[in-house]
Amino acid sequence: MNRVIVGVESTAHTLSFGLVDHKGGTRPSYSAFFRPHEGGIHPREAADHHTKAAPDLIRQMMVAESLSSSDVMAVAFSQGPGLGPCLRVGATVARALAHDWDVPLIGVNHCVAHIEIGRQETGCIDPVLLYVSGGNTQIIARAGDRYRVIGETLDIGIGNMLDKFARSQGISFPGGPKIEVLARDWIDLNPDCTVDDIPLPYSVHGMDLAYSGLLNAAQQKITEGHGLEEVCWSLQEHAFSATVEVSERALAHTGKTELLLGGGVACNTRLRQMSLMMAEQRGASAVWPEKQYCVDNGTMIAELGRRMLDVGFSTPLEASAVNSTLRTDHTLVNWN
């Protein structure tokens, strides 16, 4: 085993450990998911889940990767943003491991980690990132020494909107992948269907987005008697077109020519297809990492930790408190 950086991810539902070697060679993560029995995520219950799952996951990774503590160069963890109780579990585990292994501790920005794993895996250089997950929907681009948020949701994350709609229809968490299947089944059987057949609001506000009006309107369509599959299809079409429209404007404003998708919703084939069509029409590219690196994962935290370690960064214990509202542009980006 090469010298490696270990990453700990625990911002929300997912507890995950991952590693990269010192050149950025990635390895699949070791993850456990908290699934609420009913309703949304309860932060304390998710945190308890992570506490119980951590020891076994670490052991699994160490054994499967033939890893010994002397192979480890640093331990990185998600310092924010996310749910406080969940973040604190990951931070505590990371502090303990870094102390025990006598290596630097590196607190990293979860949103920035989505960008860096995407750059590492796809080879894109200076992308606009469309970061679409449950908790976050942001359009991000680098300007100088920061990743700037140039557009974002004004209310809920797009994944959260999909999950909420699914839950209201009795579909269990996570709803996004099941909505994707229902939507695909519908359009396969009804290829002539257009968005005008099931109109929903289209909420683009300058460079920002909003999804809660769309959620309410989709629920209303069901009440009016429309079928679940057709509403799922229209919901995706409206939500994704609005999101891709803002991404296109971001490419136009920044002059960048690469669109990178990240976050759990970036697993969606229709969103990928729309992004690709938009990019190709303007002579740009649209890329995304494998699904395992779109969803939250420890490997992306390790990869950002590696880049920060390379430029001499580490987090002293007294500065290692979590920050649940950490902003993307808070983090100084002084690596290539």
Ligand code: ATP
């Ligand atoms: P973050 O902390 O970054 O907000 P998260 O906790 O939402 O992340 P992720 O693993 O990034 O976790 O994303 C999960 C979200 O992705 C859920 O809302 C889920 O419904 C959505 N999702 C996953 N796969 C798909 C898919 N194929 N189509 C649409 N949505 C999807």
Ligand code: FE2
């Ligand atoms: Fe995430």
